[in-house]
Each structure stands twice: as structure tokens, then as C-alpha cells.
Amino acid sequence: MAISEGLSIGVLAGRTGLAVSAIRYYEAQGLLKPWRNAGGQRRYQRADIRRLSFIMIAQQFGLSLPDIREVLAGLPNNRTPTPKDWAKIGVSLRGHLDARIDTLLRLRDNLDGCIGCGCLSLPKCKLYNPDDTARAKGSGPRYLLGDRPEV
Amino acid sequence: MAISEGLSIGVLAGRTGLAVSAIRYYEAQGLLKPWRNAGGQRRYQRADIRRLSFIMIAQQFGLSLPDIREVLAGLPNNRTPTPKDWAKIGVSLRGHLDARIDTLLRLRDNLDGCIGCGCLSLPKCKLYNPDDTARAKGSGPRYLLGDRPEV
């Protein structure tokens, strides 16, 4: 298979460690846009290996696939991304990561206060959802209330 | 409703901000064990308010319900937990939290290295899954490989 013909999905899966089905799924989510060969099979650029690596890293940082699609939109689509392009969106990832770390650090401080008194009384301890976007979404109304002295 | 008769599920929901359906679900997952009144309705102790608060906090820390069930197993089941009992499992929670924070900090350091070179070559940058249990489970084989120089 000559380079100009691109990589098949199986080869791409082998290079990234992803399942073939996952790669097709990412395409369905708009994260990848392979072209098709004469027989209708997907063909990928080598740059897509890096793209998939990026997706895996971003997922570890807690980004959803739609989030990642947005970040990837920062790449040029008329040419193969350069290391500089990747570095640029790496910075954007760093922002997400910093936010998550801050959240957890704040949570830890509050927990330390709670451990001291053993109360777990949330309004008092201020241990309520400090915009942890990973947890906050999806599950209906969940304002955190705790004990109240009476009843 | 006299105190000795316990709290109904609706009252408990009101106190915690959780949906009635969520409380029933937690019971199905073994996180709560209410008794039943003569008519077959669930009745809860006041200590269950604190138990539910704990569950909500632990979820924000990224623990799964099975994880939380394990942590809660550290509470005495023959008597109402004291503040001291809660403080003890709060410490256990702190351990989980520390681990998650460490993971993210390590990830951030690695990312900084990657931003510098723009490579996203995972084996080289060591940006592979450092046992982030929240992400690691569930989704098939996902060892992270990156670019290889050739092909």
C-alpha cells in the first residue's frame, strides 16, 4: 500500500491501540474525516494518528467528545497540522486541566475542614458543587443540602 | 409523623435535594437499607440524611457507587454513626481525592513537556494513562500508543 493511498482503518487501529469500532464512532461524532477509496473503504492520513492520540489524551483530562471536537476545530483544515499547531491546542487543553485541578484542590480544602468536625453538613462546610463540570451535567436537579438541626 | 416512625422517602428527598427515584436507586445499589412500615413504605433514620450527603460528596470526588458502598462499609452497622465515625471515612475519602489530584498534576507536567515540543508522541512524552481509574475502566483495550517514526 503506497503512502499516497493513505492508511486503512485497521492499520490506524494498530498504530493507536484503538478499536476499529471506536475510530468509526469518532468519525460519526465528527472528530475525523477520512476519505474513501474506489471500493468505499475509509482511508486516513498519517496525521490522523496524532489526531487520535490527542483525542485519547483529552479524554483522560475529562473532556467529552463534543468538547474535543471543538478543541480540534482550532487546527487548520486546509493543510496538515504542524507541531506548532498542536502546541497551540495543547495550551487550550492545559486550560481545561488547570480548571479541574483547581476544583479538586478546593474540594480537598473543604473536606479537610469537614474531617475536623465530622459534620458533613454541606451548607455549613461549603462542600457543595464548585462547578465540577464533569459531575454537574446530566442528572437533573441536585442542589446539595445537608443536615438541618431539627426534624 | 412521630420521630420513632422514621422519615418517608419524600421527606428524605426534600432534606437532601435528591430525587425520590435516586434514593430508591441507591438502595438498589446497596448504599442504604431502610426498613418498611406496616403498609410497605420505606422508612429512614435521620442518620440517612448524612449518609446521602456523603454519597453526593463522594460522587463529586469521582467515586463510583460501588466505590462509595465500600467506603460506607467502614461505618458501624449496629449503631448510629457518630461524628467520629464520619471523620474516619472522611479520611478514606481524602485518600481517593489525593490520588486523583496527583494523577492530574502528573498529567499536567507531562502535557507541559508536550506543549513544548508539539509532538504528542505518547510513549516519548509518557503521557499515557497513569491509572486514572475514572477513565481507565469500562472501554476495552486502550493502551495508548502514539506516532511511530516510520510508515
Add this chain to the structure above:
DNA sequence: CTAATTTCTAAACCTAACTTTAGGTCAAGG
């Protein structure tokens, strides 16, 4: 006592991120 609330169970539905299956097509090796 009656009407309005709650609660009950079981089962279906929901989202995210995939995998699996079924049935068929394409490509490569001998």
C-alpha cells in the same frame, strides 16, 4: 368518609461512549 397525595413495583427510557452482531462487499495471496 372521601379526595388528593405519596408511595409502591416493574419495566422502559435516557445519555455517553463504545462494542457486538448480522449480512454483505472488497482486497490480497496462492
Add this chain to the structure above:
DNA sequence: CCTTGACCTAAAGTTAGGTTTAGAAATTAG
């Protein structure tokens, strides 16, 4: 040419953590 392995699509299944629905029974308010 033929067989085997890779690939295709569409649809259904999976897990976590719940919510919604339906129909029936219990409880509460007036």
C-alpha cells in the same frame, strides 16, 4: 480463480447512574 481476511452499514447491546411511566395501594388532609 478462489479463498481468506479486512471492511462496510445498520441496528442492537452494554455500563453507569439515573428518570419516567403505568397502574395499584397506602397515607394524609379536609
